[in-house]
């Protein structure tokens with residue numbers, strides 16, 4: 001990738017890394033702000049409903065007590081005493097009395113109210129209670145009351161009593177409705193008469209309408225509903241409060257993320273230059289992992305695995321730098337280095353052990369390199385090693401373009417070198433696909449070996465791979481064998497070769513040589529004893 005494009009991309013990613021957490025913090029602040037205001041508005045509606053229900057309870061209870069103790073004279077001393085007691089003991093009822101022809105005959109307020117005209121009601125509830133919504137009393141000319149009348153009894157309550165609750169927002173609206181009535185019994189602030197209708201069959205509803213967060217709550221015992229509404233501008237106050245908490249967290253998270261992105265990008269951009277310098281300064285070296293004949297246990301070959309020792313002593317594994325070398329057009333130089341190292345490490349040994357092979361990993365780009373055949377020829381010419389003893393490993397990913405690769409593989413094999421398909425089963429190879437290519441070995445990927453004799457869904461795949469290899473008359477090398485059970489399973493099913501920690505980890509070539517010598521000596525001694 002072009003360096004300036006990489007820098008531009010990195011900056012874009014870093015900007016997103018800062019912007020995204022901040023944006024998320026703002027969205028979350030708004031969500032929390034709305035949630036808090038909605039919850040509070042619903043709380044107001046519930047408070048109003050609770051007061052309204054309690055008032056209705058006290059009125060009903062007062063009427064029931066007076067009816068039960070009626071003695072033929074509705075204004076007897078006993079009845080008046082009862083009225084005063086109901087008045088004093090109930091929190092919400094201001095007065096209770098007895099009516100005849102719409103006029104008070106007597107009440108808990110005393111004799112002065114005798115003859116007071118209550119008038120005709122505004123409406124009747126379905127429970128048979130007559131409601132006067134705007135009653136004026138001569139001794140409190142500035143106040144408005146509600147009168148509730150049943151049979152001859154009447155209870156008076158202050159009009160604002162059900163909505164007399166404390167709210168944080170001075171401009172919030174409150175109302176109590178009798179269901180079916182268009183106008184509220186009592187209200188304060190702006191109230192839309194359609195809001196109650198939005199309850200539907202629900203007992204509570206919250207929504208945004210006419211610039212307000214609205215909550216409606218319906219009584220479960222009376223045919224009434226309370227409404228509370230808080231103007232939307234309180235939302236921004238609340239959102240600001242939450243944002244003040246969250247946005248700094250978002251900024252810190254964003255900056256940390258951006259720094260991480262920039263550091264990563266710097267490392268990624270610096271690595272190709274470091275690989276080039278590492279190649280110059282000979283920082284790359286090879287370890288060799290033995291390949292074992294499963295039938296005899298003999299070490300018949302080894303796979304060359306590259307390592308990178310940085311100047312500080314840090315060991316870097318190929319999983320990290322090979323993909324970066326591939327992306328940055330450096331893989332051919334690395335492969336060239338591998339061939340040189342193999343020649344230096346193993347050349348003499350292989351001349352002495354003509355049956356021993358060395359496997360070299362190739363990347364997809366190597367297959368399309370015009371230098372590949374020269375490299376291979378150079379290796380055998382320089383070391384005197386027969387091409388037959390060199391195995392090139394190609395991953396399935398390297399075979400994407402079959403037509404382009406077919407000729408290369410043909411040419412490599414024509415020179416006597418052998419070919420293995422690496423990590424088999426992890427890519428997209430099919431039987432027909434493999435039939436079209438000239439290869440000698442299939443390397444069964446470690447993931448399928450791990451699944452042997454387990455409950456893993458892939459535990460059966462190894463059977464199919466073995467079947468496929470046999471039908472194509474390919475020899476098999478199992479990768480990553482770690483247990484005797486896996487080795488036994490593979491041997492029983494005719495897999496010829498294996499690699500893995502069970503037999504030996506990747507090691508310097510000198511160590512591999514010594515171990516082979518030790519094994520040969522031990523085998524000879526054993527034979528002599530027989």
Ligand SMILES: Nc1nc2c(ncn2[C@@H]2O[C@H](COP(=O)(O)O[C@H]3[C@@H](O)[C@H](n4cnc5c(=O)[nH]c(N)nc54)O[C@@H]3COP(=O)(O)O)[C@@H](O)[C@H]2O)c(=O)[nH]1
Nearest residue numbers: 305306317318319338361362363423479480481482500501
């Ligand atoms: N193009 C090139 N690719 C290369 C080269 N050298 C290595 N590689 C590729 O890098 C990948 C990782 O390799 P490495 O970290 O060396 O790991 C190898 C073994 O150490 C590991 N292994 C082997 N046996 C076991 C085991 O029993 N258990 C276990 N946990 N790991 C084990 O497997 C890796 C060998 O893989 P493979 O090549 O598929 O046989 C890896 O993909 C290498 O191919 C290079 O020079 N060029």
